Amino acid sequence: MSNNSNFFIGWKGTLSSSDKKWIRRILIPAFVGIPILLWCIVFFAKPFGTGVFELGNVKTFTGVYYDDPFPVFLLDKEQLPTNTSNSALLVGFGKHGAKTFMNPIENSKGKLTGHRLKLQGTLIYGDGKTLIELTKKEQSVLEVVSPEIGIAQKSRISKQSLRGEIIDPKCWFGVMKPAEGKVHKSCAIRCISGGIPPVFKIQKGTGFEYFIIKGSNGEDINQHVLDFIGEEIQLSGEIYERYGWKIINVDPSSFEYID
Amino acid sequence: MSNTYSSVGWNNFKKSYDKIMLLGIGLIVSSFIGLQLVLDSNITIETLIIRTTSLTAVFLLHFILIIGPLSRINPAFLPLLYNRRHLGVTMFVFAAIHSIFCMIQFHALGNVNPIESIFLSNTKYLSISQFPFQVFGFFAFIIFFLMAATSHDFWLKNLSPKIWKALHMMVYIAYGLVVLHIALGILQYEDKLVYWILLIVSFGTVAGLHLWAGIKAFRWIRSQNKFLVENGFAEVCTVDEIPTDCAKTVFINGQNIAIFKYDNKLSAVNNVCRHQMGPIGEGKIIDGCITCPWHGYQYLPENGQSPPPFTEKLETYEVKLIKDIVWINPNPKPEGTFIEPVKIIQ
Ligand code: HEM
Ligand code: FES
Numbered sequence: 206m207s208n209n210s211n212f213f214i215g216w217k218g219t220l221s222s223s224d225k226k227w228i229r230r231i232l233i234p235a236f237v238g239i240p241i242l243l244w245c246i247v248f249f250a251k252p253f254g255t256g257v258f259e260l261g262n263v264k265t266f267t268g269v270y271y272d273d274p275f276p277v278f279l280l281d282k283e284q285l286p287t288n289t290s291n292s293a294l295l296v297g298f299g300k301h302g303a304k305t306f307m308n309p310i311e312n313s314k315g316k317l318t319g320h321r322l323k324l325q326g327t328l329i330y331g332d333g334k335t336l337i338e339l340t341k342k343e344q345s346v347l348e349v350v351s352p353e354i355g356i357a358q359k360s361r362i363s364k365q366s367l368r369g370e371i372i373d374p375k376c377w378f379g380v381m382k383p384a385e386g387k388v389h390k391s392c393a394i395r396c397i398s399g400g401i402p403p404v405f406k407i408q409k410g411t412g413f414e415y416f417i418i419k420g421s422n423g424e425d426i427n428q429h430v431l432d433f434i435g436e437e438i439q440l441s442g443e444i445y446e447r448y449g450w451k452i453i454n455v456d457p458s459s460f461e462y463i464d
Numbered sequence: 465m466s467n468t469y470s471s472v473g474w475n476n477f478k479k480s481y482d483k484i485m486l487l488g489i490g491l492i493v494s495s496f497i498g499l500q501l502v503l504d505s506n507i508t509i510e511t512l513i514i515r516t517t518s519l520t521a522v523f524l525l526h527f528i529l530i531i532g533p534l535s536r537i538n539p540a541f542l543p544l545l546y547n548r549r550h551l552g553v554t555m556f557v558f559a560a561i562h563s564i565f566c567m568i569q570f571h572a573l574g575n576v577n578p579i580e581s582i583f584l585s586n587t588k589y590l591s592i593s594q595f596p597f598q599v600f601g602f603f604a605f606i607i608f609f610l611m612a613a614t615s616h617d618f619w620l621k622n623l624s625p626k627i628w629k630a631l632h633m634m635v636y637i638a639y640g641l642v643v644l645h646i647a648l649g650i651l652q653y654e655d656k657l658v659y660w661i662l663l664i665v666s667f668g669t670v671a672g673l674h675l676w677a678g679i680k681a682f683r684w685i686r687s688q689n690k691f692l693v694e695n696g697f698a699e700v701c702t703v704d705e706i707p708t709d710c711a712k713t714v715f716i717n718g719q720n721i722a723i724f725k726y727d728n729k730l731s732a733v734n735n736v737c738r739h740q741m742g743p744i745g746e747g748k749i750i751d752g753c754i755t756c757p758w759h760g761y762q763y764l765p766e767n768g769q770s771p772p773p774f775t776e777k778l779e780t781y782e783v784k785l786i787k788d789i790v791w792i793n794p795n796p797k798p799e800g801t802f803i804e805p806v807k808i809i810q
Pocket of ligand 1: 516601603
């Protein structure tokens with residue numbers, strides 16, 4: 206009775222053949238277009254770094270622990286991947302600095318700086334640098350082997366002005382990609398406010414150079430750099446080297462944005 | 465009365481709709497993951513999940529948003545609209561995976577709780593380029609959640625179609641938030657021009673189609689202002705201008721009316737479907753019932769009532785036929801009021 210040849214009623218559960226043809230005419234180009242569009246999106250994206258975070262692979266390491274000017278573990282001839290430094294910057298689990306867990310450990314085991322330890326954690330490495338995450342938190346130190354004598358010498362101090370970006374080293378050297386700029390800003394702010402040492406990354410040739418940031422008197426200034434993280438800034442300070450890492454002592458009130 | 469009337473449940477069309485939808489999603493997900501692993505395999509698994517799910521959600525969101533105006537502009541797109549709800553809920557699932565993964569990855573395990581971290585890590589609310597874009601994503605996520613949670617017809621009934629529709633119109637706010645989330649987020653990092661072009665073209669398509677459909681509706685309403693009114697009845701058209709089993713729609717005194725011609729008779733009902741406010745006048749008479757083009761709700765033309773067991777009711781209007789001219793009284797009768805159909809004498 207009713208002429209409903211071209212009228213679509215979903216609950217009838219059928220499509221007329223002309224409807225089917227028409228839908229094919231819309232959907233086929235869409236299905237061809239999607240991969241092309243996605244190719245565009247992937248192709249033009251910034252490349253990811255080559256850093257590695259051995260997530261889920263907690264290993265035992267031996268070496269010597271120092272807590273100043275930053276928590277560091279000088280690894281023995283461990284089974285480290287080639288081209289990675291044996292001077293591992295220590296960071297905590299999640300978005301915490303190593304001291305969040307080392308302080309309670311020291312409260313029960315006594316001062317550990319300068320001691321040979323057996324320690325468990327997860328390796329992070331990239332761009333020649335090494336870090337160890339204290340994945341097991343307060344259970345990270347397995348054994349205190351012996352006190353070690355002798356502290357690495359400070360290199361000569363030079364004064365320099367640098368232009369670059371404050372990053373959090375834990376994410377940058379392997380845990381997250383991308384780990385710089387706007388998309389990573391909030392995360393880096395959390396990590397650095399949680400005690401992970403802020404690192405200043407500058408462009409050097411086609412690569413990067415890194416400086417651990419400390420206050421003018423060598424104190425931690427994590428809470429004073431938060432507003433500057435993830436943006437291009439200029440800073441100047443005294444640079445020296447310790448445990449294979451460059452360190453810059455700066456006054457955060459002298460930071461300048463570059464836009 | 466119609467014996468083919470069935471509730472809106474599962475059927476073959478719905479199943480093939482979902483199959484094609486899953487095929488499309490499979491295509492997006494597999495092409496993105498495949499291309500990413502071929503072109504730059506240094507990506508972390510977390511970023512791969514975050515980007516795959518966000519892009520899939522954004523593709524689906526655009527599709528969802530353009531099929532509305534497309535089917536207003538050309539009813540041939542109506543089959544794509546029919547099961548949009550499944551598209552919406554699926555879109556929410558992808559958006560939710562992205563949102564929750566981002567909250568865990570970037571905001572959990574720190575010295576404050578993740579929600580606080582979204583709002584208070586980056587506090588540059590007065591800057592444009594440094595604005596904490598995650599906040600936009602967070603509110604979009606909340607809106608999508610509310611929509612997905614109330615997507616069932618149970619909520620449509622419980623909240624009343626008006627409130628339900630208002631809630632679901634918030635998809636436009638959510639879409640705006642997502643555009644800002646992208647523009648002030650990833651596009652502040654990926655600075656290639658091609659991404660801006662993609663975003664602007666996508667946004668322009670959604671906005672342009674809505675504008676087009678809106679202008680079409682506006683023109684129609686404006687064309688409705690010059691009726692000759694006599695004794696409370698307005699002159700509409702000649703009876704031949706109404707195709708059999710279809711309607712002529714008019715907008716008089718704020719009343720949106722559909723006048724149907726069927727079985728050599730005329731009846732008029734309110735043009736707004738009680739389901740999701742679909743345009744009843746763009747529907748047809750099928751098995752003696754006015755059938756809404758959107759999801760197939762049915763009403764009897766002479767009293768505007770859905771046949772039992774359904775209970776939806778439309779306002780009805782008095783129609784007059786003088787010679788071959790159709791006249792309508794724009795004062796509505798209460799919902800479900802029986803009005804004797806006007807016989808067309810040839
Ligand atoms: C709590 C809610 C959300 C948070 C915290 C959040 C966070 C983020 C972050 C951090 C990025 C950058 C990721 C990267 O490095 O690639 C991003 C990107 C993106 N977000 Fe969200 N987002 C949220 C909700 C949403 C929602 C609801 C949508 C809409 C469907 C969305 C769509 C996107 C898109 C399309 C991108 C760019 C592609 C990508 O990088 O993944 N986001 N979001
Ligand atoms: S709006 Fe859904 S059937 Fe009319």
